[in-house]
Amino acid sequence: xxxxxxKNSEExxxxxxxxxAIPLLDSIDIQDKNITADALLTQRSLxxxxxxxxxxxxxxxxxxxxxxxxxxxxxxxxxxxEPDFVLYDPPDHGRIETRKIWTTSDLNSxxxxxxxxxxxxxxxxSIDKKSGKYSHDFAYCITSRTPEQANPETxxxxxxxxxxxxxxxHYIIDWNFxxxxxRIRTGYGPENVSRLRRLAVSLIKSKKVRSVAQKMRxxxxxxxxxxxxxxxxxxxxxxxxx
Numbered sequence: 636x637x638x639x640x641x642k643n644s645e646e647x648x649x650x651x652x653x654x655x656a657i658p659l660l661d662s663i664d665i666q667d668k669n670i671t672a673d674a675l676l677t678q679r680s681l682x683x684x685x686x687x688x689x690x691x692x693x694x695x696x697x698x699x700x701x702x703x704x705x706x707x708x709x710x711x712x713x714x715x716x717e718p719d720f721v722l723y724d725p726p727d728h729g730r731i732e733t734r735k736i737w738t739t740s741d742l743n744s745x746x747x748x749x750x751x752x753x754x755x756x757x758x759x760x761s762i763d764k765k766s767g768k769y770s771h772d773f774a775y776c777i778t779s780r781t782p783e784q785a786n787p788e789t790x791x792x793x794x795x796x797x798x799x800x801x802x803x804x805h806y807i808i809d810w811n812f813x814x815x816x817x818r819i820r821t822g823y824g825p826e827n828v829s830r831l832r833r834l835a836v837s838l839i840k841s842k843k844v845r846s847v848a849q850k851m852r853x854x855x856x857x858x859x860x861x862x863x864x865x866x867x868x869x870x871x872x873x874x875x876x877x
Contacts, residue, residue, distance in 0.1 A: 657684055665691040669780070669793050674698035677777075679749055686750040686779050693750075694793055697775045704748055708775040712737055712756040719787035722795065731762045736791040740782055752781035757794055 656676055668691050672681070677695040685691045697705050718735035738755040746754065757774040778790060785793070819828050836847060844850045854861050 656681060660684075660689070665689050667691065669694055671793065671796070672696070674700055677701055677704075682749045682779070692752075692779045692784075694778045694780075694790075695776060697777060701748075704746060704777075705775060707742065707746055708754055708756070708777075711739065711742060711754070712775070715756065718758075720791055722788075722791055724795075729764050731764060733760045734758070734791060734795060736787050736794075738782065738787045738790060746777070748777060750779040751777050752779045752784065753777075753790070755787075755790055755794075757791065 656672075657680075660670070665685070666689060670685055670691050671694040674696045677697055677700070682693055682695070685693045697708055699705060715737045719738050720736050722734040722736075724730075724732040724734070735758040736755055738753050740753045742754050743751050754775075754777050757776065759770075759772055759774070761770045762768070774794070776794065778785065778793075780790070817825065817828070819825050835851075839847050839850050
């Protein structure tokens with residue numbers, strides 16, 4: 636959820652994540668950039684906005700909120716052959732991961748979605764080196780990039796980059812806020828507090844710090860330091876290195 640200003644008014648209205656995406660992107664130069672999004676934002680209106688209005692490109696995940704689109708992709712990739720590209724990730728974070736991708740432009744004119752340049756399927760296998768736990772999942776996706784603009788290797792790396800950011804954020808939240816053991820469970824409390832935690836992490840990351848955890852420790856219980864760090868007061872120490 637989020638808030639947007641009402642036209643010709645100082646009041647705010649509450650809106651959901653879908654309606655927040657376009658206003659947030661309005662202030663950013665995204666021409667020729669790749670915009671990746673989870674399935675929630677796989678919407679025709681956002682695709683039209685990105686490609687037609689902003690001259691950008693989308694990489695969308697397709698899930699059950701687009702049932703016809705998902706079914707079309709599942710049927711097409713059901714009898715897939717050898718993958719178009721395979722990516723082996725180094726076990727830097729205690730996991731051994733393999734990603735495979737299949738791409739096609741055969742469905743471009745068939746799929747009921749604007750500006751499809753190609754559709755693709757990503758298969759990911761992961762083994763935790765410590766516990767030996769094995770995970771296996773598939774992701775059905777579409778992009779406005781054509782095969783000439785993005786080959787299978789490029790598409791897979793862009794897709795991997797999206798989930799690397801997601802995984803990194805989840806890791807920081809779990810490690811620094813111990814979110815999994817949070818006792819906030821009533822109503823919208825867990826969701827609201829989780830969003831505040833992510834906002835805090837995003838603000839710290841925006842300052843190009845090396846370690847989020849170290850910066851959090853230095854700002855803990857120092858309210859004035861927090862305001863100075865964010866330049867939120869008239870007499871903030873603009874040159875302070877906190």
